[in-house]
Amino acid sequence: MNRIPNRQVICEVLNRHADSDRDIVVLCSDSRGSASLAPFADAHPEQFIEVGIAEQDLVSVSAGLARCGKKVFAASPACFLSSRSLEQVKVDVAYSNTNVKLIGISGGISYGALGMTHHSAQDIAAIASIPNMRVYLPSDRFQTELLMESLLLDDLPAYLRVGRNAVEDVYEEGNTPFELNRATVVHEGSDIAIIACGELVGAAKKAAELLEKQGIGTRVLDMYCVKPIDREAVIRAAKETRAIITVEEHTVFGGLGSMVSQITASECPVVVKNLALPDAPVVTGTSKEVFDYYGLNAESIAKLASELVK
């Protein structure tokens, strides 16, 4: 069982590059511990800026730094980064087109029992609706690493959301197919497609393995690039399988499920079922308890899939 959370991988990549690239700057809002960025702050104090508990300032200061040539990574809990400072994201990052990579940590319902103030079940909807913002939800540590390496190469805004806990590997070390802004096929099949993002890709992959035993061929797409979404992969899934299930750690409105449904409705109508968090405060519990309660696990996905292809 993997014990390295994706946030730790982000720190490792930044640490590795910061030695040779002095323009990399990391900002936190009293969040270096929860972002796993304390090792970066210790190793590169001159490339680390603390703004205190002030998320609006975090994002605007980041944009100012970026406008002066810095490659900025601003990390803060996804719940605050995507709502408290949303206007700064819209104006100073997206509209002014600054090289700021926003790292939303402890995303989705990672904080479990801390409740709705700390959940970020609306971040995809909020940030993806802003022109010039990209939204990425990597599925495991290997993909997180490749995504970070890729984002270091461009100078455009992006939002990247990772969870708090270590998640099981979806890929294998040294064998992680990755092309920026292209969905990764995790499992191949032509009866049904499961399109997932973030840390629920693991559950989708397991569901496909359960379905295989029932003789149901399942295509699993890792849509880590929620925006810009891989339209071609969605259309192919709609054409080449009988139904689509979307799975995400996000409210049912405005996330991956909405986007996939929009594409299929206009390009290739097919049954699309959205597995997501409800339009209601999330029940109290650990991530696993919450996922199980709302059917966001391998068994529930597989059950729905087998019903759909009956």
Next chain:
Amino acid sequence: MNTKELTAKSFELRRVVLDMIYRTKTGHIGGDFSVMDILVTLYYRQMHVGPELVSDPNRDRFILSKGHSVEALYAVLSDRGFFPETDLLTYSQFGSKYIGHPNNKVSGIEMNSGSLGHGLSLSVGMALAAKMDGAPYRVYTVMGDGELAEGSVWEGAMAAGHYHLENLTAFVDRNRLQISGGTEQVMAQDNLDARWSAFGWNVLHAAGNDVAALDAAVEQAKACKGKPTVILADTIKGYGVSFIENQAGWHHRVPTEEEYQKAAAELGERMVNAQ
């Protein structure tokens, strides 16, 4: 340019603003006229900027945090040669990049602004970048006094004080009016000295429609070590045209033809008298 020429320039550019607003029937004339002398001081006297320096990493940086005064900035940038004067004819017209708030697709404009309360934190980021790089450039921003009600201003103020950003100078265009009326009635802003001092700033006052006074204040700001400086610029909203001055109703009113003629005549007179 000497002080007389700068003062004349400020009235000449107010006339450019008046024409833009009269022609297109849109704009924030009160704040434009209020802030003009600050812009003239920065762009003709103090800042290391120019059309030949737009990509120079060592250029000074400016953010118009009170972005609704963009007509004044356009007039200044055009006169300084950042873009042709004829571009001003497209101001606020269909498809134009010269919109009603600063847009960094326009030569000479660093950041988009218009939502109040962003400029100071953006400036903090720029000033921090200069310090990290050991670069000589300075960062300037102008906020409105009504804008100081935005909480994010004080997040930026706190960070600038914390990081001792002596390379950052902020102006408050203290004209004491905002769209609904007097600032002290809408949300009191007095004791600004104490507020900014408490956040670790060097606080200066200047007559805000007097280029010599503003120029002297910026010189003092540049000499201050270990602290950012705020220049509380006592201005008159609508300065330059008597019937527009000190009237909240002229926040974004468009002059009638008669008012336009009177305003143009008065600005012309004041320009001549200044020389």
